[in-house]
Amino acid sequence: MRIVDAEVVVTSPGRNYVLLKLTTSDGHTGWGDATLNGRELAVAAYLSEHVLPLLDGRDASRITDTWGFLYRGAYWRRGPVTMTAISAVDQALWDIKGKAAGLPVYELLGGRCRDGVTVYGHASGAGIEETVAGVQDFLDRGYRAVRAQSRIPGLVATYGIGTGVSEVYEPAVGAVPMEEIWETGPYLDFVPRMMARIRAELGYGFDVLHDAHHRLTPIQAATLGRSLEPYRLFWLEDPTPAEDQSAFRVIRSHTITPLAVGEVFNSVWDCQQLIGERLIDYVRTSVTHAGGITHVRRIFDFADLHGVQTGAHGAGDLSPVGIAANLHVDMAIPNFGIQEYMGHVEPTARVFDVGYHYSEGMLHVSDRPGLGVDVNEDAARAYPYVPRQLPVVRLRDGSMHNW
Known part of the structure; x- marks a missing residue:
């Protein structure tokens, strides 16, 4: 062969x-x-x-x-x-x-460890009221876990804000990066108020997540993590720039809010200290960006030895082929935690025929041989490449910050 x-x-x-x-x-x-x-x-x-x-x-x-x-x-x-x-x-x-x-590939990896893959959706809004409504929408559709983001008063742009009530979020637009202005102080004041409203109105019968998207210093992240403890987050994602693994020691020493990181990691060596020292609770490496099924399985096995669970990146910037590859690994590992699922914008379905489907808070993988995704090559060629750049972030004084 x-x-x-x-x-x-x-x-x-x-x-x-x-x-x-x-x-x-x-x-x-x-x-x-x-x-x-x-x-x-x-x-x-x-x-x-x-x-x-x-x-x-x-x-x-x-x-x-x-x-x-x-x-x-x-x-x-x-x-x-x-x-x-x-x-x-x-x-x-x-x-x-x-x-x-x-x-199916999951059979080659040892077979099913579970009946389906629990996923979380992305709720966001122009303010707390819209975000609460977005979370409720996901709960009405059977989701058991929802990430909550909201536009912050006084800031023109905030990470993670989709258009309308939808799991689809597309930050990359235009051939030249959009520039956004960021202030950490209003953010640290706002997020606990948002989580308090979510729990007060919707209760504790589901998991809620939040993404800080690498924008905080270690002590700022520790402050946020501690302030969010009453609201029992499933995780606080990407609190600081992921390159500095030792920063998580500071965060860990000040808060018991679970921590997740890893979507920008490309190998087991990028997260060796974080996992080995138990500085995180969830590792978010994805099959597409970390060397494929072969290497991500090694990362997840290493994590399992240290009591760290998985929460693989699954945004719309992975094609359905990459999502399927994640799902097959998710099905076969013992330390699965949760899977991000954002869905895909139209007309993606014209190009990809997927073998997985959503039902009652989980993605279910088909028994199709292989990864279970077929590609219509004629349709794919009908949609040529469009230059799109992710945004960049500056502070109010004009200096660069982490997006």
Whole structure:
């Protein structure tokens, strides 16, 4: 079962996605997600120029060997572009292996550990009232966990605010990044009031999450975590810039609010200290951005040894192929915590035929062989790439801040 063809497909059915298609000598095809929001063409070029020429004639069944060949065989390792490219190859090979065996990938990973994958939705609003209504909408649809974000009075733009009551949120717009102004003080005052209203009006019979999106210092994050303790958050996500793992010691020493981080991590070494020292409660690495199923399974196994659960990134900046890859891992691991699920904007469904579906707070994976997602290539080519940049953030004095 040799690889005889490899193709990168860039498509934008409402949002940019980079896909990899591998074809074997016996006619099996496999798909992988290589989407890196705002840097899509960098991964597409890395694959086309540096990876695909190495795959011709390789045995598609040797997934772990191919992973090592692409990772250890490259002197310049790690980083989001490299690891997203490796991930796409890895996903496609698992897809092929599942199709060749006639089994869904989760069966190849050891079989089901659960009946479905619990997901959380994204509620947001122009103020507390709209956010509370958004949370209620998700609860009415059967969600058991909801992330709550709200526009902050006095700030023109705030992270995580969608349009209307919807799980879909698209921050990347335009060929030039939008510039947003940020103030931490109003944010630290506002979020506890928002959570107090949510709990007062909707109770404690569900889980609520919040994303600080890397914008706080360690002591600011500790202050926020402590102020949110009465409202029993499922987690406080990305409280500080993720590069500084030692910062979480400060946060951990001041609050018992659970902490989640990792969507920007690309390897087990990015979160080795956080997991090894039990400084976080949930690791949020995704299959698409952290080296594929092969490597993310290693991260999650390492986390399991230290009592850390999973909460993989699952925003709309992953294609349905990447979401499916996450779900197959979620189904097979013992330390699953929760899965982010934002859904996809139209006309994504014209390009992707997915084998998973939502019901009563969970995503359910089909028994289709492989990853269970088919791609309509003609439809994909009908939606060419559209330049889109993620925003940047400045403080009121004009200095750069973390978005």
